[in-house]
Amino acid sequence: MNSIKLPPWLAAMGTKALAGPILIVMMLAMMILPLPPFALDIFFSFNIALSIIVLLTSLYTVKPLDFMVFPTVLLVSTMLRLSLNVASTRVVLTEGHTGPDAAGKVIEAFGHFLIGGNYAVGIVVFVILTIINFSVVTKGAGRIAEVGARFALDAMPGKQMAIDADLNAGLIAEQEARRRRTEVAQEAEFYGAMDGASKYVKGDAVAGIMVTIINVVGGLIVGMVQHDLDFSAASKIYALLAIGDGLVAQIPSLIISTAAGIVVSRVASEQDIGNQFISQxxxxxxxxxxxxxxxxxxxxxxxxxxxxxxxxxxxxxxxxxxxxxxxxxTPIVDEAAAAAASNIPQAPEMEEATWQDILPVDTLGLEVGYRLIPLVDKNQGGELLRRIKGIRKKFAQDIGFLSPPVHIRDNLELKPGSYRIALKGVEIGTGDANMGQFLAIDPGMVTGTLPGIPTTDPAFGLPAVWIDAAVRDQAQAMGYTVVDAGTVIATHLNHLITSNAAELLGRHEVQQLLDHIGKESPKLVEDLTPRLLPLSVIQKVLQNLLIEGVHIRDMRTIVETLTEFGVHTQDPTELTAQVRIALGRAIVQQIFPNGNELSVMTLDNKLERLLMQTLQGHGADGASMEPGLADTLAMQTEIAAQHQQQLGLTPVLLVPGPLRVLMARFLRRTLPQVKVLSHAELPETKTIRVTSLVGGQS
Missing domain, CATH: 4.10.860 (DNA Excision Repair, Uvrb; Chain A)
Structure with a gap:
């Protein structure tokens, strides 16, 4: 016998996928097509069975999301009852004069056995059930669902931030984080759907009353006018059928309303409602x-x-x-043994402390308030993540080594629009960024003011204004530099990473640099470390260069210089001076990118001799200036630097080699914009022009 083959599109859907459409079509058919009493008995029995299944499922549900289809079940069951009411009303009004079993045995049974055949009692019972369903159960369940939806929506940002924090901390994997985010969203949608579905149940209760009244009144008219029944006989038959019809629909409605109240009113735990009752x-x-x-x-x-x-x-x-x-x-069981026996992990607070509890401090950290989470959330675009990758790449190209990764997490203690940048666990920068707005920075040449929130650029301290997107074009036309919130944070982060490059260069990074050089010139690295210089000395030399803003891209020259002079000394300061001389062309090119003429400041001869006397017997590392001399030198250098800047020149102080370290260290604290060079660092091809004299007349 040949089997029946379904069409490909129908076979692809599967039998489960057809259940929904078939049920909807069946309910619409019951409203339109007349049904025999036997079919009504089957559908009324199915309606009662469905309500019992829903109630028992709700009792054994542990979490609301375990019964996520419940709002849809509420809607479908309500429409099923209304369809049955329409179908039974048609049968009652057309065949009711033939006897109490005209609309089927189920309606007759409810009319006879549950209300004793007394329609007055039936009316009272029906009204009481309707009041209980409408005023108590359904109204309470709807209110709980409404409040639950509100609290679920309010708690959603906090739950999502907690998930992101666990993910960033490495406590959960990306797949688990995605599952939890989906669960949080589904929970809010569930309570919102329950709030809406409860309105259908309320409407069902009102419709039940109206349908029963219509059946009674319509039955009396049909029985007395069309079938010549007297009032007593008509009222007895049609009232009994109408009340039986109302009860057979209202009881399942009450059961499902009770199930709805159970689902939305219970607090989530690992036990079903029966175990909670007994155990609590x-x-x-x-x-x-x-x-x-x-x-x-x-x-x-x-x-x-x-x-x-x-x-x-x-x-x-x-x-x-x-x-x-x-x-x-009951014996007292050791919790550790019980947890092991039941494969349940111990609570974290009961575990013994281990070395795993000591978490390493992140070298670079970025903490954001919850309003800035979309900037660092990969699922929401996360434009700041891409910019941070670009910052690290540009840093490696400009400075000469790869910075540590930036560990990003949310921080509920921060203001919603604030962020915090930390270096080795210590805050080095903080600021505010307004999502959806732009920061208009005043570079000093703007032609007017803008409406907005006055502030300062967190990276460079320039005056700025937070403006709306509608004013962006106007701000650019007035000479403002306009950037978005993500660019503000990225620029601030880039500035701080560059400014603290020396602290980011640890021994691990130095070893990676040497390994990278060793791939092309292994002999060069082998001759340097550990044979000639320890790694700590090389690290200190590189840090000295970075502190003064000298890049270390030319590692081959640095390694060759250290190899040459490491035979004579291991003093990082002296080695740094020799490396600077070897890198002199690159240093000068970094400060003076154009032209062969170098406009510099120099020291007055008397001041220079005085400083040289200060160095005698102490060296650059141990020398210290007298307070009066330090104040005079700082004031004179500031005046000369201002003169250089007024001329549009970079303030550069040219000093003898022995004085360079002392002056660089002193001015780095008081005038960080002033660069200090020694005569030995200048290429022979450059021409020197002295434009300012520190300690004398310019």
Whole structure:
């Protein structure tokens, strides 16, 4: 026998995918097409079974998301009941005159057995069930769902930040973080959907009352006018059928409304509702004893049902005794052994401290407030992540080594729009960035003012204004430099990384540099370290160069110079001086990119001799200036530097070689913009022009 082959598109959908469309088409058909009483019996029975399944599923659900389809189930079950009401109304009004079983055995059973065939009692029971469903269960469940949706939405940013923090800290993997983010979003959507679905249940209760009234009134009219029944017979038949029809639909509605209240009202835990009831409500024998005493006291009062109260008190007291006996007999189990036996990990606070608890300090760290998270979230674009990669690449190309990675995390202690940059756990910079706005920086040549929030550029301290996007073109036309929030943070980070390059160059980075050089010139590196100089000395020399803003891209020249002079000394200061001489052409090119003429400042002869006397017997490392001389030198150098800047020249002080380290160290603290060169560092091809004299007349 040949099997029936489904069309390819239908086979691809699968039988489960067809369940939804078939159910919807079936409900629409019940509203339009007449159904025989037997079909009504089947659908009413299915409706009752469905409501019981939903209730039991809600009782055994541990988390609301385990029953995520529940809002849709509410909608479908409501539409199913309304479709059955329409179908049964058609049968009641057309065939009701034939007897109580005209609309099927289910409606007849509810009419006879549940209300005793008395339509007055049926009306009262139906109204009570409707009031309970509409005013108590459904209204309460809807309110809980509404509040739950609001709290879920309010808590979503905090939960997402906690997930990102765990991910950045390495506590969870990317896949687990993605799953948790999805779960957080689904939780908010679930409570929002429950809030909306509860409105359908309210409408269902109101529709049940109206359909019952219409059935009673319409049945009386049809029975008396079309079928010549007297009022008593018509009211008995049609009222009984209408009430039975209303009850058979309202009871499943009450059951599903109860299930909705259970799902949204329970607090998430690892137990279902039954276990929670038993383990929490009947967990304390003291409560059982006290309740038994109170009920037993009531049973001793004359006129009370003594037997019932005494029996209940005895039962409670017995239950309390058994509970107390079971608790006393429960052995005290070591938590570590219990956790191991049940494959449940111990709580973190109960574990012994280990070396794994000591977390290394991040060399570079960036902490952001929660409003700036989209800038560093890969799933939301994360433009700042791309810029940080570009910053590290440009840093490596300009400075000569690869900086450590920037560890990014959110910090709830910061203001929502603030960020913090840390070096080895210590804050080196902080600022604010307004998402959606632009920072208009005043470079000193603007033609007007802008509406916005006045501030300063966090990287260079220039006056600036936070402006809206609509004013961006106007700001650029007025001469402002306009950048977005991500560029503000990236520029600040780049400035601080470049300024602290010496601290970023650790021994690990130095070893990586030497290994990189060793791939092309292995003999060159072997002759230097560890045979000639230890790694610490090489690191110190490179740091000395970086402190004064000299790049170390030309590592071959640096290594060759250290190899040449490392035979005679291991003093980092002396070696740095020799390396600077070897790099003189690159240093001068960095300061004076154009032209062969170097416009510099020099020291007055008397001041120069005085400083040379200060060095005698101390050396550059141990020499110190008298306070009066230091003040005079700082003031004179500042005046000369200002004169250079007014001429549009870079303030460069040219001094003899022995004085260079002393002057560079002194001016680095007072006038960091002044560069100090020695005569030996200048290439022979350059012409020197003295434009300012420190300590004398220019």
């Amino acid at each position: 409500l009947f967990a304390k024998p003291q409560v059982m004893y006290i309740t038994a005493a109170i009920i037993g006291s009531l049973g001793l009062i004359p006129g009370m049902p003594n037997f019932v109260f005494i029996l209940l008190a005895s039962t409670l007291a017995g239950a309390g005794y058994l509970l107390k006996k079971r608790i006393d007999a």
